[in-house]
Amino acid sequence: MKRLPDGCIDLAFADPPYNIGYQYDVYNDNREYHEYLAWSRDWMGEVHRVLKPAGTFWLAIGDEYAAELKLIAQRELGFTCRNWVVWYYTFGVNCVRKLNRSHAHLLYFVKDPEQFTFNADDPAVRVPSARQLVYGDARANPKGRLPDDTWILRPHDVPHGFSEREDTWYFPRVAGTFKERAGFHGCQMPEQLLGRIIRLCSNPGEVVLDPFAGSGTTLAVAKKLGRNWIGYELSEEYARGARERVNAAKEGQPLRGAANPLTSVLPTPTHEISQKIERRLRARRQRSQKAALRQRELRFE
Amino acid sequence: MKRLPDGCIDLAFADPPYNIGYQYDVYNDNREYHEYLAWSRDWMGEVHRVLKPAGTFWLAIGDEYAAELKLIAQRELGFTCRNWVVWYYTFGVNCVRKLNRSHAHLLYFVKDPEQFTFNADDPAVRVPSARQLVYGDARANPKGRLPDDTWILRPHDVPHGFSEREDTWYFPRVAGTFKERAGFHGCQMPEQLLGRIIRLCSNPGEVVLDPFAGSGTTLAVAKKLGRNWIGYELSEEYARGARERVNAAKEGQPLRGAANPLTSVLPTPTHEISQKIERRLRARRQRSQKAALRQRELRFE
Known part of the structure; x- marks a missing residue:
């Protein structure tokens, strides 16, 4: 990322290691508290530098460091938090002495609180309102409404699925070419989630950055939606898998998974x-x- | 609270003003950033002081100050965060330029990470597992499982309800004796939510504290569940309402609202x-x- 010029990126989406001791093949996910914070400050500072003045930064993070990273982004780097999205999934790791973990945080920052891309009218972003859905109310806005800031993912929304007989879902295999990479955040990010973010906060032809490309979801979705993309990945193996995935993706191709979160709830x-x-x-x-x-x-x- | 002796409280639940400009009758909810933080540090410090060594502190807070207050509690006061519960409600304030707000944070702290009350086996706290519910699987733990750390409240779960024809719910009247007190957090806390917290983190006969008693939900639920209770409230009017409510509550009385969050989802x-x-x-x-x-x-x- 150091080689990127200042102000060349429209939207950055980052799902960094959460520092919870997850076994990556080339990365130590068990750093000392302040060392992890210093490292986070470094890479988020680089994101701030490479973003355009009207650029947007989305950060996915677990409970352990959500507060710390939000305040570093706000206080030390000057980002403004526009929304604190909670991503709720119904297949958390089963705990005996704590409440079961069932969410991650998606923090939505902008560099300039007055000027940013927010495509509130994109029909692919809007969701049907209760007035439309349940009552067919004539007073309802026919365009639907903006989604809530709590996003729900249910077992059958996961592209390659897993047994619905399980409360607990540890290490799903995501696709043959990648190593299992889920820790408690459960799975690689679903394409529909990235689709919503990319549609909402960038325009076709703009540049999307993912500093932790992993299995390449962000980049593949960016390509399908007609955006340019840049990704970084430490692991050779992930990088190879991500490259294959992005190469296979075509502009205009539909995203995997159900577009309508309400429809996808249907099976229960x-x-x-x-x-x-x-x-x-x-x-x-x-x-x-x-x-x-x-x-x-x-x-x- | 200053008059309470050190270490006399088993469980504190606080739903303080969120500093978002809400109109209370006697309190200014629009303080300068650092002034609000200093004030929060003060009252949370008092909570820490009056808690027993094995005491528990639950904090309800909005997006604006969740990160700040979590870090003050952890770093400056020495609390340990055991769970970060997200309370998701499906009737957020409708926004045009942001994602609709649909959650609050419930931070669960203990004074001593090794020693605390956590009644994981209380059948009134446990919820049926998917194995039990959907499949009647013989391998399922017949006692059910602990709840997730995302808690859902839907319109029909609100004691005094509101029109289901509305996407947007601004200022519900909660009961005749109280002023409307909902800001974006939408409503006074439901009794079932407090019930879960009080059952999980205290035992009958122990002392529950609410430093912002408001409409008295915490105290009334504590009384119904056979706990002792102490509450503070600035507003004369709220205090009068809360007193009436607590006086009317009887030990052993059922809590308002549906006990089973899954059952209460039924109407849709x-x-x-x-x-x-x-x-x-x-x-x-x-x-x-x-x-x-x-x-x-x-x-x-």
Whole structure:
């Protein structure tokens, strides 16, 4: 990135290592606290430098360092945070002594709070409103509305899927050519997620940067959407895989995964499930009441 | 709070003003950045002081100051963050130039990372697992599992409800005796949310503190669940309302709202909605294709 000139990038999307001890092949993901922060300051400073004055920076990060990296970006580098998006996935790692982890943070920064690209009217970005969806209300804006700042990913939204019988999903294989790369963030970023970000914050022909290209999702989506792209990747193996993936992507090609997050929710029959739960909970309650009665009887014998 | 002795509280839950210019009757919610941080450091320091060594502190906070307050609690006061819970509600304020706000942060801190109350086995805290729910899998843990760290609140989960015809929900009236107090955090905290926190992080007979009692939800729920409680409230009017509410609450009384977040999701017929969306999207696509064709014809005439 040091070789890029100042102010040449329109949009940067970064999903850096979260410093949670994940086993990468060439990178140590278990640095000392302040060393990780100093390193983050360095690469985010470079992102700030190479962005155009009206440029945009999206940062994906876990709970451990979300607060720290947000404040470094704001206070030390001068970014303005426009939205704090929470990416909620329903297949977190199952914990016994903590609440199960089920989200990552997507921090949306701009260099200049007055001037930036925000394609609020792109129909591919807008989502149907409740008025349109549920009620077909004539007063609804026919263009739909902007998405919320909480984005949901469910098991069946993941391109290559995984067993729906599992609560817990550790190391999905994402595609034959790449190493498994999921830590707790679960999977490589889905194309639809990058699609939303790239459509919202850049225009065709502009330049998208990914400093941690990984499996190449950002670059492949940028290419499909007619953007130019630059990516960096430490790992030879990832870089090879990403290159193949980007080469295979064609401008205008549809993105993988369901475009409409509401449609993709379809497979879960909420109503039936709720009835099932109710029946099971009732049965369980009855059983434990009976057991309690039996115990009480024993005690008083 | 200054009059409380050191180390007398088991659990503190605080939902302070978010410093976003909300109109309270006696409090200025529009302080200068560093003034708000200094004030937050003060009251959180007091919380730290009055907590027992094995005490727990939950902080509800908006996007604007979540990072700042998390780092003050960790770095300056010595709290350890065990979970970063995101509270997702599906009725955010509708924005035109930003993504719609749809969540708040619930930061879960302990004073001692080795010693704290965490009632992971309380059946009222556990939720059914996907294995139990969907598949009735015999290998599933019959006790269910711990909840995720993203908690969902939907319009029909709000005790006094509001029109489901609205995407946007500004100032719900919460109860006749209180002033409307919702800013973007939308509503007074639901009893089920406090119920989960109080059950998980305290035991019957222990002491729960709320430094910003507001409408008294924390205190009323603490009383219903057999805990002792202490609350502070600047506003005479809120304090009067909260007192009435706590007096009316009885130990052992059920909490308001649906206990099972999955059951409460029931009213939305996902499958039908998805089909409706699909039909509407298809129709819209066809209309715009026709319009495009017509335009093209006009252009070439």
